[in-house]
Amino acid sequence: MAVDPIERLIPASLRAALARRELLVRRPVAGVRHGVHRSLRPGIGRDFRDYRPYAPGDDPRRLDWRAAARSQRLVVRQTESEEELDLVLVVDGSAAMDYGERGSSAHKWSRAGTVAAALTTLALRQGDRVGFAVGRAGELQTAALEPAARRDRLRALAEIWTTPAAGDCEWEALLDAVAPRLRRRALVVVLSDFLDPGGRGPGLAEDGAPELDRSADESLLRGLTLLRSGGHDVALVQILHRDELEFPWDQQRVIELEDPRGRRPTIEGPGASLREGYLDRLDAHLNWLKRSCERGGLLLAQVVTDEDPAAQVLDLLGRLAGAPTDASMPTGAGRGGAGHEGDAR
Amino acid sequence: MSLLAPLALLGLLGLALPLVAHLLGRERPQKIRFAAVRFVRPREPVVTQRRELRDWPLLLIRLLLLAIFVLVLARPVVGSEAAVAVLAEPHDAIILLDASASMELRVDGRSDRERAAEQLDTLLDALPPGSRVGLAISDPRAPSVTLRELSDGAPQVRAALDGWMRSEDHGPRPGAWSLSEALPRAAALLSDAGTDGQDRPRVIYAIGDPTERGLGSLPELAAGAVTVVPVPTRGQPGAEPPAPPEHVGLRELEWEPAPELDPRAVRIRALIHRYGPGSGEGEGEGDEQLEVAAALEIDKREVARTRVTLEPNGDAAAEFTHTLDGASEGARARVRLLERDDDPLLVDDRRHLWLTATDAVEVLVINGDPSETRANDEIFFLSTALGSGELAEGISLRGLTLDQLEDRLSGKQGDDPLAEVDVLVLANVRALSAELAPRVNARVAEGMGLWITVGDRVSAKEYNARFAEVLPLLMREAVYAGTAPGRTEARSEGVAPVQLSHPIFEGSTADADGDIDLGATRTRRMFLLEPDPRRGADIAAAFTSGAPALVTREYEQGRVALLTTTIDRDWGDLPLRPGFVPLATRTLSWLAGARGHGRGSVVAVGARKTLDRAATYSVTTPSGASVPITPPREGEPAIFEATDFPGHYRATARDSEVERFVVEFDAREADTSAVGLARAQLGDESSGESGTVTIYEPRWRELALILLLLLGVESGARLWFTRRSSGG
Incomplete structure (x- = not known):
């Protein structure tokens, strides 16, 4: 019996973790420096709606101390959303995402699906509208781009991940395709590995060639920054595989590296020397x-596929809500995290 | 150049194998679809996606290796100078190999025997599958291989031939059967094997040289059920035979005493023959005279040398005279040609002789009844008989009266009269005096022959007293024919057929039996003898009445014969009968034989030498080895068979009797002039089933050598490439 595609996208642990979560968006002002400029996030109302028990990761400022005193436990005050949020998912469906053991959670594509499904679930639950677009095999799949609050959006999303x-x-x-459809303030979540968004030819020549050609990367970021400057919140979720962070082929064995997108020439050589x-x-x-993201006011969250998806999604939610956290930083590439803090100072 | 198995060339398709191996056999890299490939810097020159041949020199070597291997499998050959018809259908084949001495002839640096071995090899390869094969060699001593399946037989034939060619003591020798003599052996191999349930043609492939005694000796081809196919070592059947190389050899060697020079002088005469050059070839060159030197060696020491001039295909006699020194034992004489190291046939460049000074049989006849009338004179009949006999040359006859003998024996006059005497004939002599008779007996014991013939002057009583030691049987009395008790009334008696088993008549054939026919003899009077089995007397001839006529006995080293009638006409007409001549000569030579054979005899290489006596001998061969010989059965003469090499042989019996003989190679073998051979007609032409196959000389062995060499190069190159790539 086939597993429900939605079930497959959202593992049980994540489903449980999402139980009482909500998708809050707070515009990050200056990178990850939190709490200084707390923005008024439209779409999240100020009106009281309900209490709920505190869960680790909730903003402590939203604790209702009086209610807590009454009920002898920490409660968080939930407020009525004032405005609907448009969640627009822009998904990189290139073959580069098809890495890792298929069907396992470490597969980049399925992890992207997990993240997308989690966000969609939360958004739909709180009545937000969801739309998404996929760029795959040189084509655009924009049928569900128009944001809608219908439940079938989740199913449509799951359909995308069946191929x-x-x-x-x-x-x-x-x-x-995405930009004109954003009518009001939206949360644009871009799911990709952002490793090689474009460009042809050898990434690096053998000798003496100029350093990495970043024109395609810059063009992508420019587009996203444009969205940002259009008043939308833009979050970049970078889905990486551990192999891409660590390059585990360090023997003399000859390996042949092929660009999955078919743009770069194949490189062949002993693993150890290629790793250099x-x-x-x-x-x-x-x-x-x-x-670049910090400079452009874009939120960048890194998701490494061999880590716990629940923690990653919660961390992402926190980041979106403006919480400062390093939980999403890759543990394997420790320097990334350190660099992040170093940059801040 | 052609191929025996052209289909094997399909194997060249296998050349694709190394190509594919070089294309695919590279280390297959793990293929990874890697999203971050743009961050990887290629190390080596950018490896493009085009497949590339690596290590092309190695590939070339491997391609060559494979191509040569396929070529070897295809068995390339070049047509041989000698083509032979091989029956195309499966058949029973016996390969008959000429082992005669003429196969030693060297042409173009190789002997005919080597050629024959190669032809046998190729013949085996050319035999159609399903055939059976066997081997016969024209030497009684050589191995043979019975008929068996080709797959099994071919290796056996090769192994047998190889073993025979390499054998030191059982290998080829300069004397063997001619091919025709060996043909029955090959035919026996064919018939022994049976037909195996299949009616296959039977073929004898005779490999030999195209000479008179080689392939030329074979009977007409395709006679009977067996086809004989001549495979000449040189030339082709049906074609003009190639002229053999010119060579010089000793054809004959003989000697005679030269008493006119010295009592111990001998004259040795060697006949040297120049074989070739061929009649039709190179007239200017062929007409030249050839000077050849020959040397006489006595006991391995050169004593004389001479030069003769030879016309093409001509004879020249080289004569030596030599005076023997003291040794009366017999000297080993050898004549050899000098400065003929490049002679194509070396085996006939030397011949051997035993020389002895006292070779003639000295016969001393004591005439007891000299008579003016020849019909009554013993010496007359005896000398007449010996003069007409074939042994006449070797027998010198002297006559003495009894008085003279007795005078000389008693030392009154001259030396010992019996010293040089081989045979003493006492013809109708009254018995010697009691003092002198033991002297005669002693000489007999030393090896002298004694022939006693009787007559009126013989007194049985005195003879019995004086010669009892040596007499074959004691005498009783002289009787007249028909007067003996219980005998016939006839007034005379004939002589019954002689005992052919007696040593005197040994070697006689039925014809000789006719020669010694004394049946018509009329003997009126004869001595009767006392039967005495202890004396070991043999009766060589008897009268028709049964009374012994000729009785012999071996006494110590001497021999004694007793004729119980006269050898003149006193008592009968025996001397008048034609049979008397062989009887007398054979008796005399048997008696003389006791002394040992001075002249010795000549035995062909490979022939059997029957020694004189039924005793154990030790034979000294030319190489100095000593071979013990025992008679095959009690009482039969010993037989020496290891006559493998030409040279001097000396057989010594236990009682120190010496017998000498020379083993010599058959001079007819030296005649290497080529004879034309008819081409064999194989099979029935109308059937179309049979064909002819040319015998090819294989060339794949050389290729196989190259193959091995390339294998070595390939290993080296591979090592080098491995080192280089890992070092880089």
Whole structure:
């Protein structure tokens, strides 16, 4: 009997963790420095709606101390949403996302689905509207782009994940398709690995070639920054596999690295020698991405596929709500986290 | 150049194998679809996606290796100079190999025997599958291989031939059967094997040289149920035979005493023959005279040398004279040609002789009844008989009267008269005096022959007293025919057929039996003898009445014969009968044989030498080895069979009797002039089933050598490439 595609996307632990969560969006003002400029987030009302027990990760400022005193337990005050939130998911469906053992949770594509499904579930539960667009195999799947609050949005989303990621994702066309549909203030969540959004030819020439050509990356970020400046909240969820962070092929064995998107030439050579410099260059790229996002006011959350999806989603929710946390930083690439703090100072 | 198995060339398709292996056999890299490939810097020159041949020199070597291997399998051959018809259908084949001495002839640096071995090899390869094969070699001593399936038989034939060619003491020798003599052996191999339930043609492939005694000796081809296919070592059947190389050999060697020079002088005469050059070839060159040196060696020491000039295909006699020194034992003489190291046939460049000074049989006849009338004179009949006999040359006859003998024996006059005497004939002599008779007996014991013939002057009583030691049987009395008790009334008696088993008549054939027919003899008077089995006397001939006529006995080293009638006409007409001549000569030579054979005899290589006596001998061969010989059965003469090499042989019996003989190679073998051979007609032409196959000389062995070499190069190259790639 086939598993319900929704069930498959959201594991039981995540479902339980999402039970009483809500999707709050607070505009991050200056990167991760929290709490200084607390924005008025439209769509989340000020009117009291209900209490609920405190769960770790809730903003302590929302504790209702008087109610807590009455009931002898920590309660959080929930307020009525004043305005509906448009959640727009922009998904990278290129073959680059088809990495990891298929069907396992460490698969980049399925992890992206998990994150997307979790956000959609939360949004729909609180009555927000959800739309999404996928760039896959050189095509755009924009049938569900128009935000709607219907329950079938989740099912439509699950349908997207029944077919594997393939081909290339045309970012420019994708953003061009998404931008006009955003009528009011929306939360745009972009799911991708942001490793190689475009560009052809060898990424690095053998010798003496200029450093990484970042034109495609910059163009993507520029598009997203434009959305941001259009008044939308933009969150970049970077889905990475542990292999991409650590490059585990460190033997003399000859390996052949093939670009899944088919844009880059195949590289062949002993693993150990190919690994040389890779980590540094990757690290530099991730740092550049982080700085660019900070500069553009974009939220960047990193999701490594071998970690607990529940913690990652909760962390993402916190980040969206403006909470400062490092939980999403990759543990394997410790330097990323450290760099983050270092940049802040 | 052609291929025996052209289908094997399909194996060249296998050349694709190394190509594929080089394309696919590279280390297959793990293929990873990696999203972050842009951060990876390629190390080596950018490996493109195009497949590339690596290590192309290695690939070339491997391709060559495989191609040569396929070529070897295809068995390339070049047509041989000698083509032979091989029956195309499965058949029973016996390969008959000529082992005669003429196969030693070297042409173009290789002997005919080596050629024959190669042809046998290729013949085996050319035999159609399903055939049976066997091997016969024209030497009684050589191995043979019975008919068996080709897959089993071919290796056996090769092994047998190889073993025979390499054998030191059982290998080829310069004397063997001619091919025709060996043909029955091959035919027996064919018939022994039976037909195996299948009616296969039976073929004898005779490999030999195209000479008179080689392939030329074979009977007409395709006679009877067995086809004989000649496979000449040189030339082709049906074609003009190639001229054999010119060579020089000793054809004959003989000697005679030269008493006119010295009592111990001998004259040795060698006949040297120049074989070739071929009649039709190179007239200018062929007409030249050839000077050849020959040397006489006595006991391995050169004593004389001479030069002769030879016309093409001509004879020249080289004559040596030599005076023997003291040794009367017999000297080993050898004549050999000098400066002929490049002679194509070396085996006939030397011949051997035993020389003895006292070779002639000295016969001393004591005439007891000299008579003016020849019909009554013993010496007359005896000398006449010996003069016409074949042994005449070797027998010198002297006559003495009894008085003269007695005078000389008693030392009144001259030396011992019996010293040089081989046979003493006492013809109708009254018995010697009691003092002198033991002297005669002693000489007999030393090896002298004694022939006693009787007559009126013989007194049985005196003879019995004086010669009792040596007499074959004691004499009783002289009787007249028909007067003996219980005998016939006839006034005379004939002589019954002689005992052919007696040593005197040994070697006689039925014809000789006719020669010694004395049945018509009329003897009026004869001595009767006392039967005495202890004396070990043999009766060689008897009268028709049964009374012994000729009785012999071996006494110590001497031999004694007693004729119980006269050898003149006193008592009968025996000397008048034609049978008397062989009787007298054979008796004399048997008696003389006791002394040992001075001249010795010549035995062909490989033939059997029957020694004189039924005793254990030790034979000294030319190489110095000593071979003990025992008679095959009690009482039969010993037989020496290991006559493998030409040279001097010396057989010594236990009682120190010496017998000498020379083993010599058959001079007819030296005649290597080629004879034309008819091409074999194989099979029935109308059937179309049979064909001919040319015998090819294989070339794949050389290729196999190259193959091995390349294998080595390949290993080296692979090692080098491995080192280089890992080092880089």
